[in-house]
Structures are given as C-alpha cells and as structure tokens.
Amino acid sequence: xxxxxxxxxxxxxxxxxxxxxxxxxxxxxxxxxxxxxxxxxxxxxxxxxxxxxxxxxxxxxxxxxxxxxxxxxxxxxxxxxxxxxxxxxxxxxxxxxxxxxxxxxxxxxxxxxxxxxxxxxxxxxxxxxxxxxxxxxxxxxxxxxxxxxxxxxxxxxxxxxxxxxxxxxxxxxxxxxxxxxxxxxxxxxxxxxxxxxxxxxxxxxxxxxxxxxxxxxxxxxxxxxxxxxxxxxxxxxxxxxxxxxxxxxxxxxxxxxxxxxxxxxxxxxxxxxxxxxxxxxxxxxxxxxxxxxxxxxxxxxxxxxxxxxxxxxxxxxxxxxxxxxxxxxxxxxxxxxxxxxxxxxxxxxxxxxxxxxxxxxxxxxxxxxxxxxxxxxx
Numbered sequence: 001x002x003x004x005x006x007x008x009x010x011x012x013x014x015x016x017x018x019x020x021x022x023x024x025x026x027x028x029x030x031x032x033x034x035x036x037x038x039x040x041x042x043x044x045x046x047x048x049x050x051x052x053x054x055x056x057x058x059x060x061x062x063x064x065x066x067x068x069x070x071x072x073x074x075x076x077x078x079x080x081x082x083x084x085x086x087x088x089x090x091x092x093x094x095x096x097x098x099x100x101x102x103x104x105x106x107x108x109x110x111x112x113x114x115x116x117x118x119x120x121x122x123x124x125x126x127x128x129x130x131x132x133x134x135x136x137x138x139x140x141x142x143x144x145x146x147x148x149x150x151x152x153x154x155x156x157x158x159x160x161x162x163x164x165x166x167x168x169x170x171x172x173x174x175x176x177x178x179x180x181x182x183x184x185x186x187x188x189x190x191x192x193x194x195x196x197x198x199x200x201x202x203x204x205x206x207x208x209x210x211x212x213x214x215x216x217x218x219x220x221x222x223x224x225x226x227x228x229x230x231x232x233x234x235x236x237x238x239x240x241x242x243x244x245x246x247x248x249x250x251x252x253x254x255x256x257x258x259x260x261x262x263x264x265x266x267x268x269x270x271x272x273x274x275x276x277x278x279x280x281x282x283x284x285x286x287x288x289x290x291x292x293x294x295x296x297x298x299x300x301x302x303x304x305x306x307x308x309x310x311x312x313x314x315x316x317x318x319x320x321x322x323x324x325x326x327x328x329x330x331x332x333x334x335x336x337x338x339x340x341x342x343x344x345x346x347x348x349x350x351x352x353x354x355x356x357x358x359x360x361x362x363x364x365x366x367x368x369x370x371x372x373x374x375x376x377x378x
Contacts, residue, residue: 010171011350012041012285013106014308018168026106028099037162040307040353041285044113044162045125047146048095051078051157057091057147065128066093066145083158085236086121088150096125096144097160100136108136108168111287111305116163117325118373119237120152120230120269123163136166151327152269153250154236161239165305167285173348175284180346183281189346190276191319200289200343203322206275206370207337209256226262227254227272228372237375247376260337264328272326273370275338277319279311282352286310288322288342299327300341308349309356321369 003013003020013021015038021027027043037044053076058069070093078084086092102108110125111134124133128142136144146164148157157163175183180197183189189201196202207226228251238244254262254270264270280286286306290299311320324341335341 005170005350009350011169011173011348013168013170014349014351014353015040016354017350018043021106021168026101026103028101029097031097031160034160039165040309040355040357041349042165042167042305042307043098045110045144045146045164045166046097047080047157047159047161047163048097049080049159051080051084051086051092051094051148052076053078054091054093057149059126059130059133060128062129062131066126066130066143080157080159080161083156083238086148086150086155086157088152088154090149092148093126094146094148094157096146096164098166099143100127101141102136102139102168104139105170106168107138107170108140108166110134110136110164110166113163113165114323115373115375116239118271118323119155119239119375120150120325120327121155121163121239122149122151123147125164125166152230152232153234156236156238158240163239167305169347170350175346175348183284183346187279187281189280189344190278192276195276196340200345201276201278201286202340203278203288203324203342203344204275204338204340205324205326205335206273206321207256207260207262207335208275210369224255225253225370226256227270227370228252229254229265230269230271239375242374243377245376247372247378250376251372262335264326264333264335266328266330266332268328270324270326271370271372272324272335274322274324277311277321278306278344279313279319280306280308280346280357281312282308282356283349284308284346285349286344286346289345290342299329300324306344307357308353309358312356312358323371 018038052070052074055073060066112123116123124147126145184197209224234250288304
C-alpha cells in the first residue's frame with residue numbers, strides 16, 4: 001500500500017491519502033476521477049451505467065452477493081448513459097463506478113451528499129455480504145452499489161451522477177467527552193457559551209424568526225421564514241442541474257409561529273436549520289448522528305458528513321448553520337425551538353487536508369444559514 005502509517009495512527013483519511021488509495025488501486029475505477037471528486041475528507045461516488053428497479057430494499061447478508069439479490073428482485077433494467085427518471089416511492093439499485101480493495105486496517109462509511117439529502121432522495125450504499133447499510137468493513141474487496149429511493153421529487157440521474165460520498169478511516173478516532181470539551185474550549189465549535197458537548201455537540205432546531213433570513217419560496221415575509229416544506233406532484237429535478245429551478249415551484253415557506261414551535265405533518269418533508277452555528281477545525285471531521293434513536297417520530301439529517309473547514313473562519317465560514325432535512329413518520333409531531341435533534345460527532349483526521357471545505361473546491365454551503373439545495377435559484 002502506498003500509505004506509510006505508524007501502527008498507532010488513527011483517524012479519517014484526508015484528500016491526499018484518498019488520492020494515494022486511488023493511485024494504489026485500493027479505490028478502483030475504470031473511469032478517471034473528476035477534478036473535484038475528492039473532497040477534504042471524502043470521495044464522491046458516481047453512478048454506473050445501469051439502474052435496476054427493485055421489488056424491495058434489501059441487505060445481501062453474509063452469504064450473498066448484491067448481484068444475486070438483483071437477479072431475484074429486479075423488476076426492470078434501465079440504461080443511464082443518456083439519463084433516466086427515478087420515480088418517487090420506487091427502489092432502485094445502481095452499481096457504482098468505484099469499487100474497493102481495502103487493506104485490513106482501513107474501513108469506510110458512506111452518506112448521501114448534502115444536495116441529495118436536501119432533495120429528499122433516500123440514498124444509501126451497500127456492499128457484497130453486507131449486514132448494514134453505509135458501512136464497509138476493513139479489508140473489503142469488491143463492488144459498491146447505491147440504493148436510491150426518491151421520496152418527494154421525481155429525479156433525473158445519469159451515468160456519472162454523484163449522490164453519495166465515502167469516508168475512509170483507520171481505527172477509532174471519535175473524540176470522547178473530555179477531548180471534545182477541550183477542543184470546544186480551544187476552538188469554540190458552536191456559537192453558544194453553554195454548548196452541550198457531553199456526547200457529541202448537541203444540535204437543536206431553530207424555529208424563531210430572524211430579520212435577515214432571505215425569502216426563497218412562497219409568500220412569507222423574510223423575517224418569518226424558519227423552513228420550507230416540499231410540495232407534492234411537482235416537475236422532476238435533474239440531479240446534475242445547478243440553479244435550474246424556481247424554488248417556489250417545489251417548496252412552500254414555513255413561517256415562524258408565535259409559539260416558536262412547528263407541527264410536523266406525517267410523511268411530509270421539511271428543510272429547517274440548526275439554532276447553533278457550528279465549525280469543524282482543519283484537523284477534524286464531523287458527522288451528524290441522531291440525538292436519540294428512541295425518538296422515532298421523525299428523522300433528521302439524511303446527509304451527515306461535515307468536512308474539515310466547514311464553517312471555519314479561516315476557510316471563509318465564521319460559523320455555519322447545519323441544515324436539517326426532516327421527515328415525520330406516521331403521526332404528527334411537535335418540534336419546539338431549541339429542541340435537540342442531533343449530535344455532531346467529531347473525529348480526528350490522520351493529517352490536515354490540502355484544501356479545506358470552502359477553499360476552491362466548489363463547496364456550496366460554506367457560511368450557510370437556512371438554505372435549499374444548489375438546484376434552486378436564490
């Protein structure tokens with residue numbers, strides 16, 4: 001392997017090490033990487049040439065290949081070379097261009113890209129013999145597949161479209177409570193003097209009005225907008241088309257209520273923002289995880305990776321809100337302003353990335369507040 005690491009070195013692999021994995025054929029691809037495909041602490045994954053409409057979602061389990069399950073469960077096969085529409089409520093499996101030949105000390109995890117999550121496109125990655133989604137065991141050798149299920153908008157994708165991203169890690173580098181408290185005291189990870197960092201940085205929802213909030217959809221006054229709710233029965237969205245759509249055609253504004261609360265309607269999709277402005281220092285990466293798995297009434301944040309430099313002042317951030325993709329389940333649920341909805345877990349990087357989030361790498365959400373995906377005109 002091209003990486004020369006000491007036995008006790010643990011952490012998330014930065015951009016230059018990801019490039020080394022590709023050069024060493026640990027990451028295998030028949031198509032050269034795009035210029036912006038490697039991010040500070042992750043790699044964008046690209047859809048391959050074929051999509052399979054499936055009867056149901058599945059995990060292959062320890063004794064099966066994904067191709068075996070495709071043969072059993074596929075209803076229809078679609079070529080993606082010239083684009084194809086993935087319909088809402090359907091499940092698709094797409095082999096990815098990238099495959100892996102990981103060494104025994106490198107594992108990986110995957111997450112939807114931010115823009116994917118903000119479109120309510122439910123996406124996760126599976127591998128042969130997998131017993132869990134989005135988790136690639138150390139030493140895995142084989143192909144990768146994306147499971148895709150648009151929930152709200154019909155979505156046009158094509159070969160090479162990027163819906164997911166992958167992180168590589170060596171060992172366990174998650175900061176414990178004391179280490180996280182020390183980092184927060186040194187770097188001030190959130191703009192709150194009484195931040196809860198006991199088990200990850202607590203992230204709460206912002207449902208108060210802000211006079212400077214820009215209006216992008218619907219008729220609510222700018223200072224009243226606390227979020228957006230997706231409309232039903234819209235036109236399709238081309239996943240690769242930037243600033244191509246009017247927000248009001250797809251979203252309605254959610255106005256702040258005097259109670260500073262919001263009732264989530266069952267099976268509706270919302271874009272909200274965190275009350276806290278957060279930052280990720282250059283030597284760390286972060287991931288949003290659920291606050292409490294027992295709070296099963298709603299799901300928050302489909303896309304959980306935060307790269308080094310996110311919201312960081314030296315990278316043009318000065319703190320950035322975490323945009324929350326929220327979907328309620330079977331019953332109405334009341335969210336209150338300041339209610340904790342997730343925790344930001346920080347991990348050490350193996351080394352500092354060559355470029356931070358927001359520094360000349362096409363980062364779309366640096367210094368963000370409440371913001372829709374890059375597909376919508378501001």
